[in-house]
Amino acid sequence: MAGEEKELKAAIVDAVKLHGHLGPFLVIGVRMGGVAKRVLNQDVRDIARFHVTVRVPSVIPFSCTIDGIQAGTRCTLGNQRLKIENTRKQIFAIFRTENSDRVVQISVNPGVIRKVMRKMSAGMGNDELAEEIAAMPEGQLFTIEKEGAISAVRGW
Numbered sequence: 001m002a003g004e005e006k007e008l009k010a011a012i013v014d015a016v017k018l019h020g021h022l023g024p025f026l027v028i029g030v031r032m033g034g035v036a037k038r039v040l041n042q043d044v045r046d047i048a049r050f051h052v053t054v055r056v057p058s059v060i061p062f063s064c065t066i067d068g069i070q071a072g073t074r075c076t077l078g079n080q081r082l083k084i085e086n087t088r089k090q091i092f093a094i095f096r097t098e099n100s101d102r103v104v105q106i107s108v109n110p111g112v113i114r115k116v117m118r119k120m121s122a123g124m125g126n127d128e129l130a131e132e133i134a135a136m137p138e139g140q141l142f143t144i145e146k147e148g149a150i151s152a153v154r155g156w
């Protein structure tokens with residue numbers, strides 16, 4: 001197993017401890033956090049300066065994404081480094097670091113959300129769907145946009 005894969009597995013196990021069960025949207029959240037940490041170059045030393053705004057429908061299973069992000073980044077409601085905004089359909093998160101203008105927006109591709117929902121209603125189990133999301137190539141799962149364009153739009 002590659003190092004990255006191992007790391008993802010460990011992060012998912014960690015997220016399940018917080019969240020209580022495994023599922024595709026939890027894994028989506030964990031992977032969003034992983035991408036953000038990589039893109040913004042966050043490591044354990046300065047993770048305290050990491051902030052995120054998550055935009056997600058406030059119903060299960062979509063909201064499970066939030067716990068994946070909380071577990072993966074240690075940005076939580078309690079430490080005020082996580083904000084949640086309700087959307088109707090989309091799921092995306094904007095991560096930024098405190099002492100720099102570095103920002104990344106990670107959007108879950110709508111086709112992925114539709115596919116998961118379709119398979120869920122067809123009876124596919126949470127564990128199996130979670131595995132699919134864990135194995136999905138990053139470029140298929142997310143659209144990743146960096147700073148510039150976003151900061152202009154979001155007023156950062």
Ligand SMILES: [Zn+2]
Pocket residue numbers: 019021022023026060061064
């Ligand atoms: Zn869940």
